[in-house]
Amino acid sequence: MADSITIPPSIPPAMEVAPPAAELTADSQSRPRNRGPPLNQIYALPAPIRTFPLPSFYPSNPISLFHLVYTWMKQVLSPPPAEPSIIHTGIWDPDSRSVHITDPTAVRAFWEQGFYGKGNLSRSEPNWLKREQIRRGAVEGDVSEQRTALRREERRQVKWERARTEQEALERTRREEAELAVTVAPVLSKAPLLSKAPVGPLEQLALPNCAAQSTAPSPRENIVARETSVIFKAPVGPLELLALPNSAGEIQPPLTATVLPESLAPELITAVADVVEASLDIAPVATTLIPGSKHALEMPDAAEAQPPKRRKSVRFSATVESTTFLHHDPPSPDRSVVVARCKGAAVKQDDKASAPPVSSRINSPPKVTAVIENKEHLQLSAEEAFFLAYGIGALSILDPDTKMPIPREKLLGLFRSHSYFPPRQELQPSDPFLVHYAVYHHFRSLGWVPRHGIKFGVDWMLYTRGPVFDHAEFGLIVMPSYSHSWWKENGIEAPRKSWHWLHGVNRVLSHVLKSLVLVYVDVPPPHIFDAAMAAGGVSAALKEYKVREFMVRRWSSNRNR
Incomplete structure (x- = not known):
C-alpha cells in the first residue's frame, strides 16, 4: 500500500519516509492486546486500608x-x-527530600491503593521491571509508556497524512490555475481594451501626438505575460545554487591518472579509490584498471560526474577499509516495540505467506531467561509520606543512619526543616511543608487524588479517581494567607503575584483543558500554633489551618454576557 502512494516532489524528505496512518492503525487494531484483569479490580481500594x-x-x-x-x-x-493490618517501611533520603520504598510488595500496594508516589525510573507508575522484561523478550504484554508512545506515533502519522493531502490539493490547484491561465490568455489578447485616463509617465508618453514613443508593454500585456510565464522557485540549498547557470560548480577540474607501483594488489587499489572519493567528496565511481598504465586508476569524466553528496568515511583498522554512509540512506531500524509494530503493519499480504513479518525478523528481541534485578524504587514526597504515616498509619519511616523508626513529632519537624533549602532550624507556622500538607490532607480527606503538578506550572493536580482512569481536572496553586491581626502588626504580608503571572498559568491550563483553582491557606500565628501543639499534638495544630478555594476562569465578553 505504501508503494502505490505518489508523493509530490515539494514534500520534505522527512515526510516521504513515513508510512500512512492507515497501515499503522489496521495492524494495531487487528492485534488483540492482553490487558489482564480490569482496572476496577486492580485499583478497587482507594487507600491502603x-x-x-x-x-x-x-x-x-x-x-x-x-x-x-x-x-x-x-x-x-x-x-x-x-x-491498617500491614505497615510498610520506607527510608528517608535527605538528598532528594523524599522517602524511598524498595519492597516490591509495598510499591505495588501504595500505587494500586491510592496512587501514592512515582517510580524513580518511570514517568508515573513504577513499571520499569516489566518494561525491561518486555524489551528483552522475557514476557509478553505492554505497559502504559508503550501505549502512550503508540498513541503518539498514530497521531504523528495522522498529521503526516493530513499534511500530504493538503500538499497534494495545493499542487492540484496550482496546475488548474496554470491551465486556466493558458486557456484565457488568447481570449484576453483579442478582447478590446477599454481606454482609461493616463495615470503614469509611461502611459502619458504612449498617448498619440506625442514625440516620444515608449517601448514599454501595455498593462494588459504585462498581465498576460505574468500569467503565462513559468514560475521558478528560488534556490534554497547548496546543490540548487551550484546547478544555476554561470556557476563555477559546473566547471570540473581536470583529473589525472595516478600511477601506482605494480607490487600493489588490485584489492588495495580499490580501497585507495574509496579514500580518494571520500577526500574529494564526490559520488562513488567504479574503479577499474587502465590497460598499459601500470595499475593506474580510471577517474570519471566531467560529463559523467555526479552532483556532490555529503559522505562520511569510517575506518576500523590499520589497513585501508572504509564504510561509507550516504546522506540519503535510511536510519538504522529502531529496536522499540512501537516502531516494530509500525513497520510490521507495512508488510504486504503476499510477503507474509512466504517470509516472517518484519517485526519478528528484525525488531523482535531475543528470548532471555536470566533473572532481571529490579533497580527501581517508589519515591514518596514529604506530603505523601507524612499522610501515610500520620493520617493512615500504613507507613513507618526509618532513619537512614540508625535504621530506627522516626516518631511522628520528630518526623514533622524533619519535614518542616527540609522544606527549605538549605534546611533551617528556626521554624514557623508558615513553613512550606505545613501549608502544602494542609492542602494535601484536605483534598485527600474529600476523596480526591492530589499529585504534584510541576509539569503544568502548578503545585498540585487533582484527579477524580487517579491517573489510570482519567486526566486531572483541576490545577491547584497554594497561596498562604496571613489574615490574623498578629501578622499585620508584625508587618508580615503574603507574597504578591502579578496579573501577568495569573494569566500565564491560566492560559497554560486552559490549553490542556484544566481549570485553575487558587487555594488560600490561613496560617495561624506562632503563639496559637505552639499552644495547639502543646495541647493536642499534630492533630490540634493542623486544625488551626483553614483552607479556602477559588476557581479562576477566563472571562470573555462574547461568551459570558
Missing part, C-alpha cells in the same frame, strides 16, 4: 433490616482485624 461498612437499610424492603442486623452481629462477635 480496608473498611467494613454496614449495609444500607431500606424502609420499603424489610429484608434489608435482617441483613443489617446480621452484619452488625457478625462484626460484634467476630470483629475484623485492626486496620
Whole structure:
C-alpha cells in the first residue's frame, strides 16, 4: 500500500519516509492486546486500608433490616482485624527530600491503593521491571509508556497524512490555475481594451501626438505575460545554487591518472579509490584498471560526474577499509516495540505467506531467561509520606543512619526543616511543608487524588479517581494567607503575584483543558500554633489551618454576557 502512494516532489524528505496512518492503525487494531484483569479490580481500594461498612437499610424492603442486623452481629462477635493490618517501611533520603520504598510488595500496594508516589525510573507508575522484561523478550504484554508512545506515533502519522493531502490539493490547484491561465490568455489578447485616463509617465508618453514613443508593454500585456510565464522557485540549498547557470560548480577540474607501483594488489587499489572519493567528496565511481598504465586508476569524466553528496568515511583498522554512509540512506531500524509494530503493519499480504513479518525478523528481541534485578524504587514526597504515616498509619519511616523508626513529632519537624533549602532550624507556622500538607490532607480527606503538578506550572493536580482512569481536572496553586491581626502588626504580608503571572498559568491550563483553582491557606500565628501543639499534638495544630478555594476562569465578553 505504501508503494502505490505518489508523493509530490515539494514534500520534505522527512515526510516521504513515513508510512500512512492507515497501515499503522489496521495492524494495531487487528492485534488483540492482553490487558489482564480490569482496572476496577486492580485499583478497587482507594487507600491502603480496608473498611467494613454496614449495609444500607431500606424502609420499603424489610429484608434489608435482617441483613443489617446480621452484619452488625457478625462484626460484634467476630470483629475484623485492626486496620491498617500491614505497615510498610520506607527510608528517608535527605538528598532528594523524599522517602524511598524498595519492597516490591509495598510499591505495588501504595500505587494500586491510592496512587501514592512515582517510580524513580518511570514517568508515573513504577513499571520499569516489566518494561525491561518486555524489551528483552522475557514476557509478553505492554505497559502504559508503550501505549502512550503508540498513541503518539498514530497521531504523528495522522498529521503526516493530513499534511500530504493538503500538499497534494495545493499542487492540484496550482496546475488548474496554470491551465486556466493558458486557456484565457488568447481570449484576453483579442478582447478590446477599454481606454482609461493616463495615470503614469509611461502611459502619458504612449498617448498619440506625442514625440516620444515608449517601448514599454501595455498593462494588459504585462498581465498576460505574468500569467503565462513559468514560475521558478528560488534556490534554497547548496546543490540548487551550484546547478544555476554561470556557476563555477559546473566547471570540473581536470583529473589525472595516478600511477601506482605494480607490487600493489588490485584489492588495495580499490580501497585507495574509496579514500580518494571520500577526500574529494564526490559520488562513488567504479574503479577499474587502465590497460598499459601500470595499475593506474580510471577517474570519471566531467560529463559523467555526479552532483556532490555529503559522505562520511569510517575506518576500523590499520589497513585501508572504509564504510561509507550516504546522506540519503535510511536510519538504522529502531529496536522499540512501537516502531516494530509500525513497520510490521507495512508488510504486504503476499510477503507474509512466504517470509516472517518484519517485526519478528528484525525488531523482535531475543528470548532471555536470566533473572532481571529490579533497580527501581517508589519515591514518596514529604506530603505523601507524612499522610501515610500520620493520617493512615500504613507507613513507618526509618532513619537512614540508625535504621530506627522516626516518631511522628520528630518526623514533622524533619519535614518542616527540609522544606527549605538549605534546611533551617528556626521554624514557623508558615513553613512550606505545613501549608502544602494542609492542602494535601484536605483534598485527600474529600476523596480526591492530589499529585504534584510541576509539569503544568502548578503545585498540585487533582484527579477524580487517579491517573489510570482519567486526566486531572483541576490545577491547584497554594497561596498562604496571613489574615490574623498578629501578622499585620508584625508587618508580615503574603507574597504578591502579578496579573501577568495569573494569566500565564491560566492560559497554560486552559490549553490542556484544566481549570485553575487558587487555594488560600490561613496560617495561624506562632503563639496559637505552639499552644495547639502543646495541647493536642499534630492533630490540634493542623486544625488551626483553614483552607479556602477559588476557581479562576477566563472571562470573555462574547461568551459570558
